[in-house]
Amino acid sequence: MKRIxxxxxxxxxxxxxxxxxxxxxxxxxxxxxxxxxxxxxxxSELAGQGLLWRYVVASLFRVxxxxxxxxxxxxxxxxxxxxxxxVRELVNPLVQALRPISPIAWLPIAVLVFGGVRWWEPSDxxxxxxxxxxxxxxxxxxxxxxxEGIDEKYLRVAANFEIGGFAMLFQVILPAALPQILTGxxxxxxxxxxxxxxxxxLGVQSGLGFQINDSRNNLRYDLVVAAMLVISLIGIxxxxxxxxxxxxxxxxxxxxxx
Amino acid sequence: xxxxxxxxxxxxxxxxxxxxFNLGMFSSSTDAPTSELxxxxxxxxxxxxxxxxxxxxxxxxxxxxxxxxHSEFVSWRYTSWPALTEDIxxxxxxxxxxxxxxxxxxxxxxxxxxxxxxxHRDGTAMVVKKDSPYQTFADLRGKRIAIPHRYSNQRILxxxxxxxxQFADNEITLIxxxxxxxxxxxxxxxxxxxxxxxxxxxxxxxxxxGRVLYFTKDIWPNFISCVLVVTERLIERDPEIVRExxxxxxxxxxxxxxxxxxxxxxxxxxxxxxxxxxxAVVIPAAFGRTPRMQAAWIASRQxxxxxxxxxxxxxxxxxxxxxxxxxxxxxxxxFAEIQTYAERLGFFSFRPVTENDPxxxxxxxxSSFERSGEWELQLGEESVAGVVDDEMxxxxxxxxxxxxx
Numbered sequence: 172m173k174r175i176x177x178x179x180x181x182x183x184x185x186x187x188x189x190x191x192x193x194x195x196x197x198x199x200x201x202x203x204x205x206x207x208x209x210x211x212x213x214x215s216e217l218a219g220q221g222l223l224w225r226y227v228v229a230s231l232f233r234v235x236x237x238x239x240x241x242x243x244x245x246x247x248x249x250x251x252x253x254x255x256x257x258v259r260e261l262v263n264p265l266v267q268a269l270r271p272i273s274p275i276a277w278l279p280i281a282v283l284v285f286g287g288v289r290w291w292e293p294s295d296x297x298x299x300x301x302x303x304x305x306x307x308x309x310x311x312x313x314x315x316x317x318x319e320g321i322d323e324k325y326l327r328v329a330a331n332f333e334i335g336g337f338a339m340l341f342q343v344i345l346p347a348a349l350p351q352i353l354t355g356x357x358x359x360x361x362x363x364x365x366x367x368x369x370x371x372x373l374g375v376q377s378g379l380g381f382q383i384n385d386s387r388n389n390l391r392y393d394l395v396v397a398a399m400l401v402i403s404l405i406g407i408x409x410x411x412x413x414x415x416x417x418x419x420x421x422x423x424x425x426x427x428x429x
Numbered sequence: 430x431x432x433x434x435x436x437x438x439x440x441x442x443x444x445x446x447x448x449x450f451n452l453g454m455f456s457s458s459t460d461a462p463t464s465e466l467x468x469x470x471x472x473x474x475x476x477x478x479x480x481x482x483x484x485x486x487x488x489x490x491x492x493x494x495x496x497x498x499h500s501e502f503v504s505w506r507y508t509s510w511p512a513l514t515e516d517i518x519x520x521x522x523x524x525x526x527x528x529x530x531x532x533x534x535x536x537x538x539x540x541x542x543x544x545x546x547x548x549h550r551d552g553t554a555m556v557v558k559k560d561s562p563y564q565t566f567a568d569l570r571g572k573r574i575a576i577p578h579r580y581s582n583q584r585i586l587x588x589x590x591x592x593x594x595q596f597a598d599n600e601i602t603l604i605x606x607x608x609x610x611x612x613x614x615x616x617x618x619x620x621x622x623x624x625x626x627x628x629x630x631x632x633x634x635x636x637x638x639g640r641v642l643y644f645t646k647d648i649w650p651n652f653i654s655c656v657l658v659v660t661e662r663l664i665e666r667d668p669e670i671v672r673e674x675x676x677x678x679x680x681x682x683x684x685x686x687x688x689x690x691x692x693x694x695x696x697x698x699x700x701x702x703x704x705x706x707x708x709a710v711v712i713p714a715a716f717g718r719t720p721r722m723q724a725a726w727i728a729s730r731q732x733x734x735x736x737x738x739x740x741x742x743x744x745x746x747x748x749x750x751x752x753x754x755x756x757x758x759x760x761x762x763x764f765a766e767i768q769t770y771a772e773r774l775g776f777f778s779f780r781p782v783t784e785n786d787p788x789x790x791x792x793x794x795x796s797s798f799e800r801s802g803e804w805e806l807q808l809g810e811e812s813v814a815g816v817v818d819d820e821m822x823x824x825x826x827x828x829x830x831x832x833x834x
Contacts, residue, residue: 235440372509388609
């Protein structure tokens with residue numbers, strides 16, 4: 172019953188927004204701000220052309236790789252920064268210096284760095300690089316603060332049992348830091364997905380961000396909003412998937428939220 | 430662990446799907462963009478923006494796709510100038526259509542590119558609001574005008590008009606503005622006029638709030654906006670494909686301006702749709718059959734401009750000389766004029782042109798590909814570009830592929 176009420180409230184909020192949107196754009200054609208009906212027609216037009224799912228695949232491809240690489244690099248680095256003083260002193264200033272730079276500023280550099288690559292479409296690699304950059308800093312920060320926040324008791328007990336090295340890492344530190352790291356990953360994935368539109372301003376020929384940039388050139392604002400709808404939907408799905416991973420990982424350790 | 434395997438599996442799946450459907454790997458279809466290393470048939474990527482000025486690019490690409498005698502020219506659509514120029518700088522792109530002064534600036538800055546042909550002439554218009562009082566450029570004294578790019582010939586045109594109407598330097602404020610947003614910007618009053626290539630000028634007209642103050646043909650006849658540029662490394666590596674491209678663009682332009690109503694290969698009319706090859710694209714009879722209408726129909730396709738065919742039709746026909754695609758050979762005096770203004774506007778301020786460090790036509794242009802081109806080389810190009818044999822004339826509406834069978 173509680174769940175149904177929650178769902179209904181959510182729908183009411185969404186419905187209110189759609190209603191306002193419809194009223195504000197009443198009678199608009201494609202060339203003005205398009206209303207919800209035009210946008211939905213746009214989605215079905217894209218789907219009918221067979222473009223939609225191709226573009227979804229392209230965008231997912233870039234975001235998944237960028238994010239996966241960011242996790243692979245960011246989590247160990249964050250753990251190391253949190254655990255070891257000399258790593259922190261060595262790396263932290265660099266991380267803090269790079270963190271405030273918007274990934275969009277990296278656009279030209281990303282293109283030049285991956286210029287002339289032959290084994291894969293270079294613009295794809297540049298887009299992946301941008302998404303990597305956007306998501307790695309929240310991951311590092313989350314992992315660092317997770318390790319720093321581990322209760323000193325655990326570490327002392329582990330030391331008393333003469334646990335060290337890898338056992339310490341995998342049996343004490345990771346489990347203790349996991350909840351916070353996973354929350355950080357979830358946030359980072361959200362950011363990675365947000366940066367997509369900017370990353371696909373490059374010379375790519377596919378993807379939802381490309382669809383937005385391309386539809387601007389084509390003066391098809393209905394398709395811009397259609398792509399926004401799809402981005403939003405997939406963003407929700409990605410977040411839900413991440414939440415599931417989070418919960419299943421936590422419940423195995425008996426620390427699930429609910 | 431199981432979760433990790435699942436994630437890995439998802440990554441591999443999405444990679445394979447992307448590689449297949451978006452990059453055209455593991456497929457024999459020539460529709461998909463393929464890598465430059467094609468075994469028997471050479472293939473070259475030509476970068477462009479979805480603007481009417483670059484119309485010869487999709488036409489050439491279409492022709493090359495529907496003929497066996499030619500290398501394949503893959504039309505590669507960008508969404509903005511920086512994305513295109515960065516790809517040239519990075520070595521991902523060796524041929525493309527860019528703004529003439531921008532090409533000069535790139536060459537001067539050390540990106541080895543050469544202008545090998547023009548893309549079009551005219552095709553730019555200055556637009557004001559329909560209900561505004563402006564009748565000539567003189568009325569725009571003290572106003573704000575949007576231009577598409579800092580290094581565009583549109584900016585030079587404004588400079589030229591300022592000379593002509595004796596404006597002081599500070600009597601016009603120029604704003605760099607993204608072309609797709611220009612119509613909306615004019616409507617909301619962010620500036621009083623804008624000057625840009627089609628279809629972004631026509632857009633304000635079609636939507637009913639804009640009025641063309643000048644077509645370039647009225648103020649700077651044979652105006653050059655975009656040029657075909659190739660990198661010097663491509664010229665070194667494969668001059669033959671550059672020659673082929675230049676001749677393809679040239680033949681496409683000639684067909685656009687002078688061709689008759691026979692259909693280009695790969696297009697079929699409605700009455701022949703069922704009988705002709707299944708991969709032919711049907712053009713509705715009501716749309717028109719002049720080469721420009723055929724080109725508009727082709728260019729509106731997803732792999733080219735992905736634009737509304739009616740808007741393209743409007744741009745290409747009202748009036749027809751709004752944009753022209755002939756006389757595309759490079760002329761020294763055209764570029765001398767552009768360069769004079771470019772120098773005055775400080776386009777080369779990072780490396781000023783002096784006697785000891787000269788910069789002229791031969792530094793940024795290479796007209797040898799058009800000069801060395803004998804028309805015999807283009808027989809295939811020519812026949813698809815409108816000149817067809819007698820057999821075809823008897824059965825006009827039939828696409829070429831079918832006749833060949």
